[in-house]
Amino acid sequence: MRRIPRPQNAIDLVTALSPRSQTNTWLCRPCQLRAASLPKPLTARYSTSTGTPETSDSDGEVQGPPYVPAQTWDGLEWFGSPEWVAETNRQPFKYKRFLPKQKSADPSTIRHAVQRAFIEVLTLREAGASPDELWKRTESAKDNPPGEGEEAKKWGRIPLTDFSLKFAVAKRAMQLTGIRVSDAAVFGVHSADRLIKLFTATPKPKNVTEKLEQTQALSKLPNVKVSPKKLTEIDKETEIGRWKVIEYELLQRGLPVTRMTR
Amino acid sequence: MPLKALEAVSKGQNGVGAFILQCKRIDVHYCDWAGSSKGMNTFITTHLPTFARLNPSIELHISPRPTRHPLLRGHYINGRQKAVCVKNLAPGQILEKAELLKAGSGEKNQRINKPVASLNGSVRGVWSPFHGSRYRL
Numbered sequence: 001m002r003r004i005p006r007p008q009n010a011i012d013l014v015t016a017l018s019p020r021s022q023t024n025t026w027l028c029r030p031c032q033l034r035a036a037s038l039p040k041p042l043t044a045r046y047s048t049s050t051g052t053p054e055t056s057d058s059d060g061e062v063q064g065p066p067y068v069p070a071q072t073w074d075g076l077e078w079f080g081s082p083e084w085v086a087e088t089n090r091q092p093f094k095y096k097r098f099l100p101k102q103k104s105a106d107p108s109t110i111r112h113a114v115q116r117a118f119i120e121v122l123t124l125r126e127a128g129a130s131p132d133e134l135w136k137r138t139e140s141a142k143d144n145p146p147g148e149g150e151e152a153k154k155w156g157r158i159p160l161t162d163f164s165l166k167f168a169v170a171k172r173a174m175q176l177t178g179i180r181v182s183d184a185a186v187f188g189v190h191s192a193d194r195l196i197k198l199f200t201a202t203p204k205p206k207n208v209t210e211k212l213e214q215t216q217a218l219s220k221l222p223n224v225k226v227s228p229k230k231l232t233e234i235d236k237e238t239e240i241g242r243w244k245v246i247e248y249e250l251l252q253r254g255l256p257v258t259r260m261t262r
Numbered sequence: 263m264p265l266k267a268l269e270a271v272s273k274g275q276n277g278v279g280a281f282i283l284q285c286k287r288i289d290v291h292y293c294d295w296a297g298s299s300k301g302m303n304t305f306i307t308t309h310l311p312t313f314a315r316l317n318p319s320i321e322l323h324i325s326p327r328p329t330r331h332p333l334l335r336g337h338y339i340n341g342r343q344k345a346v347c348v349k350n351l352a353p354g355q356i357l358e359k360a361e362l363l364k365a366g367s368g369e370k371n372q373r374i375n376k377p378v379a380s381l382n383g384s385v386r387g388v389w390s391p392f393h394g395s396r397y398r399l
Contacts, residue, residue, distance in 0.1 A: 207294040208303050208326070217311040218324070224314050227325040 103178040107200045110177050114196045115155065117172035121165065156193035166195075173199060234258070275381075283319050284367045287337040288360065291327040298349035302332035305353040313360055320364060334359055338368025 070076060078084055104110050160166045170186045179199055189195045205211035209228040218224045237243035250257050276282055293299040314322050331349035344366060348356045
């Protein structure tokens, strides 16, 4: 039986022509090709330096020292360690919150905050008067609650069709109130009063207990008891007044009261 | 004079004069995460307030049982308990199960073969020499 000759792959031919293919044998072929096209090998920063000075090629390309893979981590550059921070004189990173910790709960406060966000964004757009000055003017009319009267109607008429304005107002309102609103919800808003409603809306309940608290359907009934957490054996014994007896007897005998103390 | 107990004139029977519901408490367990509790979670928010209002003598305890199927557990005045798993059931079906627990006596399920069941062995009662027609020799 005659052996069928295997045709040579095109990539093998290209690799053979590449000048650095012999030195980077531990790299895969596509990476070798990519490294060959670059002025300096990609792996140079991971290698330890041999100390020989760099020589210049006749083409003007800078030829580095021959690549020697690092066997240990001695001499390699480290990032992110406390010593590295001290050497580079960097300021330690401080986490800055985008939203405040406390969420506003009062609807009138939220309404004020959204209105303030409007004023700030529009003032910055105009780049005329300062935002504080305009806000002080609006604050002088505090006696009239913003949720009632002609003022609320005026606010409702402000259109919100400009995407950049809508995004800026929503972002600033989030910073002022601490309430996070999804992009999809903001996308569907087309007027100022809808945006205010979006911020003042009650959040969706996360579980059944929260839902029952919101609806208040069972709270007024005397024969219903709702517990937010799973009832344990200790809870059941406490309910009938037997747990303190059990606990006393366990302590008297030197036995563990709960599993955690075992 | 020795102390003497009062003789029982009549024996109390539930339903004669007053009716006391045998079910004293129902535990309602659900899971916030699992899909088998979907119907139960809806039942708690929609049907349960009405059920609790209509049955003020039944104590209702609602508590989660995470990563477990939903459950109704009835407690009866004879000390027994009856638990019904209500996984994947619709709110209406769960209400039927709650009614079943409410109507139960707490006794074990028994097969009834006879058409008439009674606590007394005979409708004629126990024979007494002082009652009924007088016999003369």
